[in-house]
Amino acid sequence: MNDIHHLTGAYALDAVDDIERARFELHLADCDDCSTEVLSLREAAFLLSETSVSLPPPSLRSAVLRDITKVRPLPPIVTRTPVVQRRWFPLLVAAALAAILGVGATVWQPWAPTQEASLSAADQVMGANDAVSVEVDLGESGRAVITRSVSLGKAVITTEDMVDAPSGKVFALWLQSPEGQMLAAGLMPAGANNQVMLTGDAATATGAGITVEPAGGSVEPTSDPIAVFDFSQAT
Amino acid sequence: MEHIRAVPDGVSDADTPSGAPARASTSSQSLNAELSQLFQLCSRGDEGAFARIYDATSSRAYGLALRVVRNPAHAEEIVQEAYLDAWRNSSRFDPARGSAMGWLLTIVHRKAVDRVRSAEAATQRDVTYERETRPFDHDQTAETAQSSLEAQRVRGAVATLTVVQREAVELAFFGGYTHTEVANLLDVPVGTAKTRIRDGLIRLRDAMGVGS
Numbered sequence: 069m070n071d072i073h074h075l076t077g078a079y080a081l082d083a084v085d086d087i088e089r090a091r092f093e094l095h096l097a098d099c100d101d102c103s104t105e106v107l108s109l110r111e112a113a114f115l116l117s118e119t120s121v122s123l124p125p126p127s128l129r130s131a132v133l134r135d136i137t138k139v140r141p142l143p144p145i146v147t148r149t150p151v152v153q154r155r156w157f158p159l160l161v162a163a164a165l166a167a168i169l170g171v172g173a174t175v176w177q178p179w180a181p182t183q184e185a186s187l188s189a190a191d192q193v194m195g196a197n198d199a200v201s202v203e204v205d206l207g208e209s210g211r212a213v214i215t216r217s218v219s220l221g222k223a224v225i226t227t228e229d230m231v232d233a234p235s236g237k238v239f240a241l242w243l244q245s246p247e248g249q250m251l252a253a254g255l256m257p258a259g260a261n262n263q264v265m266l267t268g269d270a271a272t273a274t275g276a277g278i279t280v281e282p283a284g285g286s287v288e289p290t291s292d293p294i295a296v297f298d299f300s301q302a303t
Numbered sequence: 304m305e306h307i308r309a310v311p312d313g314v315s316d317a318d319t320p321s322g323a324p325a326r327a328s329t330s331s332q333s334l335n336a337e338l339s340q341l342f343q344l345c346s347r348g349d350e351g352a353f354a355r356i357y358d359a360t361s362s363r364a365y366g367l368a369l370r371v372v373r374n375p376a377h378a379e380e381i382v383q384e385a386y387l388d389a390w391r392n393s394s395r396f397d398p399a400r401g402s403a404m405g406w407l408l409t410i411v412h413r414k415a416v417d418r419v420r421s422a423e424a425a426t427q428r429d430v431t432y433e434r435e436t437r438p439f440d441h442d443q444t445a446e447t448a449q450s451s452l453e454a455q456r457v458r459g460a461v462a463t464l465t466v467v468q469r470e471a472v473e474l475a476f477f478g479g480y481t482h483t484e485v486a487n488l489l490d491v492p493v494g495t496a497k498t499r500i501r502d503g504l505i506r507l508r509d510a511m512g513v514g515s
Contacts, residue, residue: 071494077501082479083500085483109501109505111402116472117370118457121454122369131383132357133353135387136386136390140391141348144346
């Protein structure tokens, strides 16, 4: 039995740090056994507090009831649409898209898939005159920046302090086509700090995302993205 | 000290026959059914329903927060924030994923734990010192609950845990320590602490007959 399954009890008691929580929640999304166990253990845990009952001061009641008059309850979450059919970002307007297509595939040359060559290719993207970046802060789980050069048709992701993908999983990269399709753009290697070139045509992409996929990757995203990069917001 | 626990109309705490097998009691089941309905009303903006939820749950919420953070002023802040979160998220409560009381106390506990950890991160706590000064198995706030039948049932279930399981569960739950800190406090490997917490909770769950 994989070690991560044993974290159900500690997770149910909030006896995990933020990084462990983030990792375990990624695991829970895929592990029905652990989800069921967490729910039942959490119920058991909160029965424990039956032995720690204490009347709050009456002033607390008035404070709580005053607070809620100023806050509107959130709307319910309505039906989920299948992930693969959902666009992560709206399409760019046609005019902007045409402008991008116009300068699309001019300069790009394929690079030999060696580590050294891909680093220098990444450096070219990072240094391109038209390079723009979108950063996503994942809190305790790390940070990721995608830098794209439309003229080079390439994008580079740079990660800092990223947590590991859950056991048996990988972080997969995706580019969203102008038609709204998620196109596989490679897998993140292990490690907290990486710089990786996305595969595929980044010139026309309207955005990018990271999902958690089974080891080896998937042909299309099988889970909600943990990070999305909207290229219309790039600076 | 005599404790008065607010209970919604028609719900009695005293209807669990003594000597009955330890199953989730009918009183807590009907309380949770009522709380679920009340949360549904809250999601539509019913402030009166929320007041009833508060009256039925606040001594549990406050008692838990106080047990974890110790400081009454901090416990009040935590409970106030937690109820506001519960109000805001009332439409997100899903009875299929656990009891209403558990859902509410989860919010309270998480906030209490965040509070002690952020306070302790600021002071670089010494776990040896904490171990000596933060007794975990003396119910400082719990004397009020001694007479509750429900609490007696829980105590009976807790008694089925091994000493080391109980110690690990209580340090994690009431102490607000991470499982890694629990391992350090108990001077056992991290995997051992993790297993004790899980095995202890499984035993507690099975003794209380919940979630199965």
